Amino acid sequence: MTMSWSNEVAESTQNATRSLLYVPPHLRGVNNGVNSFDNASSYGSSFTESTQTQYGFRSNRPGSAGSGRAGRGRGGPGGQSQWRICRGKSWGSSQSLGQEVFAVSEKLDDLEVSEDEEAEGNVGGSGGGGGGINFDAYEDIPVEASGRDIPPAASTFAEIRLGERLSDNIRRCKYVKPTPIQRHAIPIAVAGRDLMACAQTGSGKTAAFCFPIISGIFRSRTFQSPSRYGQTVSFPSALILSPTRELASQIHDEAKKFAYQTGVKIVAAYGGASISHQFRNLEKGVDILVATPGRLVDIIERGRVSLRMIKYLTLDEADRMLDMGFEPQIRKIVERMDMPKPGVRQTMLFSATFPSEIQRLASDFLSNYIFLAVGRVGSSTDLISQKVDYVEDVNKRNYLMHILHDQKVNGTCGKHALTLVFVETKKGADALEYWLSMNGFPAIAIHGDKAQMERERALKSFKSGATPIMVATDVASRGLDIPHVAHVINFDLPRDIDDYVHRIGRTGRAGKSGFATAFFSQKNLPLAKALVELMKESNQEVPDWLHQFAETSISNGRGQRYGGSRFGGYDFRSTPSASDNYYHSNSYGGTDPTFDANVASPYHVSDVAPTNGEYHLSANAEPYTAGQYAYGGSYETIVATGWD
Numbered sequence: 001m002t003m004s005w006s007n008e009v010a011e012s013t014q015n016a017t018r019s020l021l022y023v024p025p026h027l028r029g030v031n032n033g034v035n036s037f038d039n040a041s042s043y044g045s046s047f048t049e050s051t052q053t054q055y056g057f058r059s060n061r062p063g064s065a066g067s068g069r070a071g072r073g074r075g076g077p078g079g080q081s082q083w084r085i086c087r088g089k090s091w092g093s094s095q096s097l098g099q100e101v102f103a104v105s106e107k108l109d110d111l112e113v114s115e116d117e118e119a120e121g122n123v124g125g126s127g128g129g130g131g132g133i134n135f136d137a138y139e140d141i142p143v144e145a146s147g148r149d150i151p152p153a154a155s156t157f158a159e160i161r162l163g164e165r166l167s168d169n170i171r172r173c174k175y176v177k178p179t180p181i182q183r184h185a186i187p188i189a190v191a192g193r194d195l196m197a198c199a200q201t202g203s204g205k206t207a208a209f210c211f212p213i214i215s216g217i218f219r220s221r222t223f224q225s226p227s228r229y230g231q232t233v234s235f236p237s238a239l240i241l242s243p244t245r246e247l248a249s250q251i252h253d254e255a256k257k258f259a260y261q262t263g264v265k266i267v268a269a270y271g272g273a274s275i276s277h278q279f280r281n282l283e284k285g286v287d288i289l290v291a292t293p294g295r296l297v298d299i300i301e302r303g304r305v306s307l308r309m310i311k312y313l314t315l316d317e318a319d320r321m322l323d324m325g326f327e328p329q330i331r332k333i334v335e336r337m338d339m340p341k342p343g344v345r346q347t348m349l350f351s352a353t354f355p356s357e358i359q360r361l362a363s364d365f366l367s368n369y370i371f372l373a374v375g376r377v378g379s380s381t382d383l384i385s386q387k388v389d390y391v392e393d394v395n396k397r398n399y400l401m402h403i404l405h406d407q408k409v410n411g412t413c414g415k416h417a418l419t420l421v422f423v424e425t426k427k428g429a430d431a432l433e434y435w436l437s438m439n440g441f442p443a444i445a446i447h448g449d450k451a452q453m454e455r456e457r458a459l460k461s462f463k464s465g466a467t468p469i470m471v472a473t474d475v476a477s478r479g480l481d482i483p484h485v486a487h488v489i490n491f492d493l494p495r496d497i498d499d500y501v502h503r504i505g506r507t508g509r510a511g512k513s514g515f516a517t518a519f520f521s522q523k524n525l526p527l528a529k530a531l532v533e534l535m536k537e538s539n540q541e542v543p544d545w546l547h548q549f550a551e552t553s554i555s556n557g558r559g560q561r562y563g564g565s566r567f568g569g570y571d572f573r574s575t576p577s578a579s580d581n582y583y584h585s586n587s588y589g590g591t592d593p594t595f596d597a598n599v600a601s602p603y604h605v606s607d608v609a610p611t612n613g614e615y616h617l618s619a620n621a622e623p624y625t626a627g628q629y630a631y632g633g634s635y636e637t638i639v640a641t642g643w644d
């Protein structure tokens with residue numbers, strides 16, 4: 001049998017196991033077909049008024065009447081919202097729980113990807129589709145760039161001149177058109193500039209940093225030889241750091257596809273996997289090393305890798321990499337392990353969220369950089385329909401099971417509609433996996449206490465649809481690009497709104513719609529304000545009760561966001577507190593000599609309607625005011641347990 005091109009390149013993880021039905025160890029030999037959901041027939045009665053959802057179908061979804069951003073074209077021709085009122089019914093808080101979860105499953109129905117669609121290569125995801133991605137969804141996204149002499153954006157890949165081989169691979173991946181982050185970031189990176197880039201989850205950041213690196217290494221080939229076969233110490237030209245093993249592995253797979261037949265060698269090194277195997281891979285030659293921080297330090301200290309020749313440094317999920325959990329290790333790698341200094345190497349930082357404190361820390365690693373924000377910094381894409389339900393902790397399991405049961409009986413949770421359930425703790429993940437499995441729901445858990453093989457097996461089983469429910473801690477919240485995740489359920493809400501943004505971002509990727517449900521209880525009060533702001537920014541309907549919580553709640557700081565909605569993003573250099581005398585650009589290609597670091601420019605570069613590569617300045621936005629977008633409050637320590 002001939003393997004498809006992408007399968008050939010990414011041999012291992014691409015082998016789906018759809019035909020396998022996962023049976024958890026404790027259920028082997030047990031009649032798995034028995035659905036003990038009968039036990040749950042009394043759900044309705046076990047829910048008090050306060051646990052009833054305040055479900056509202058969105059009549060004000062983008063593209064429908066009343067939307068401030070009508071005509072986006074998302075969800076089909078004519079800009080019809082995916083989340084329409086189903087079958088002419090309207091729902092309210094007086095509906096029974098059963099009816100409400102039924103409504104959820106109807107929504108999931110809308111999300112299902114047909115076999116035809118997949119066959120046509122219209123499905124995004126690491127499988128490499130993309131031809132039918134709804135790029136219109138991104139067209140009116142605000143873009144802001146600040147910094148000196150900003151290279152102009154490109155509207156096609158061809159304009160960027162990435163080289164023939166890479167261009168062929170881009171076509172093979174069915175990337176017809178660059179996404180907004182790619183249009184802006186790739187020319188900046190190809191021009192050799194340092195970059196801090198913030199763009200929404202699922203919007204194509206991986207390619208935005210991989211293409212310039214691969215192209216740059218390929219071009220310099222004649223002048224500089226790669227790390228050669230048999231060398232005991234490897235000297236990669238590029239280092240891509242990721243907070244999790246799974247993300248490192250995914251970036252490695254993607255980069256390999258992009259670098260196919262270019263001769264650019266890519267090696268992954270992350271914890272939990274055999275280090276001797278990784279040494280052997282390094283000995284075969286490495287241009288681009290994709291690594292998690294812990295394993296990288298280990299291999300450097302064992303003298304197997306030197307960072308002396310690094311020309312490109314990328315931190316994916318950069319804000320996570322620089323938060324309290326990882327920062328010391330990253331500093332050690334970047335500042336004390338032989339790596340060329342900022343200005344000598346090229347540094348690129350990418351994330352969907354960038355709190356100002358982290359931007360400040362990150363600026364230590366950058367030189368004369370450009371800040372690029374596609375969409376509002378830290379906002380979620382409005383491709384994700386968000387719903388928040390008030391559910392007391394004691395009722396969460398039953399409520400979850402009711403939702404899943406409904407998906408199941410309505411046939412809406414097929415192999416193409418996966419459900420990802422986030423919980424707070426590793427123990428909680430195991431317990432919920434067990435409980436769901438015992439109740440006839442094929443679930444698998446992933447968390448940092450599992451052996452790497454088990455983590456990989458869990459992910460593979462979930463991706464293939466063999467186990468369509470995955471219970472996860474935050475180890476799966478960032479970067480993972482899993483096709484067909486239709487529903488993200490925050491069984492336990494995170495304490496940090498940015499984590500919420502990343503978690504729900506596992507659905508609604510590459511222009512596709514997704515659905516996110518959060519179970520909110522009293523203990524989530526500190527998150528209420530930020531959640532309301534985020535939902536409003538993403539054009540979501542906010543339940544009245546959540547508004548009330550938000551008004552009364554005191555933020556814990558991490559929950560709080562930069563205040564208010566505003567066009568474009570926020571570059572921390574434009575606040576009075578930015579310690580250095582930073583520059584600020586008022587246009588692509590020009591620096592405003594009158595720029596005052598204390599009052600940022602009111603001009604914004606917009607690509608709302610780029611014509612012939614021309615970008616328009618809009619002076620319509622209010623000037624920044626001091627601290628207006630500061631990531632308010634105190635900064636709580638986040639311990640990145642189980643990440644590396």
Ligand SMILES: Nc1ncnc2c1ncn2[C@@H]1O[C@H](COP(=O)(O)OP(=O)(O)OP(=O)(O)O)[C@@H](O)[C@H]1O
Binds near residue numbers: 125130182202
């Ligand atoms: N130009 C493009 N054309 C078609 N598909 C694309 C394009 N760029 C990226 N994709 C696809 O979009 C999906 C999301 O991309 P990617 O994983 O890079 O998103 P991301 O912005 O890094 O998300 P996150 O913030 O969650 O890490 C992937 O499946 C990728 O293959």
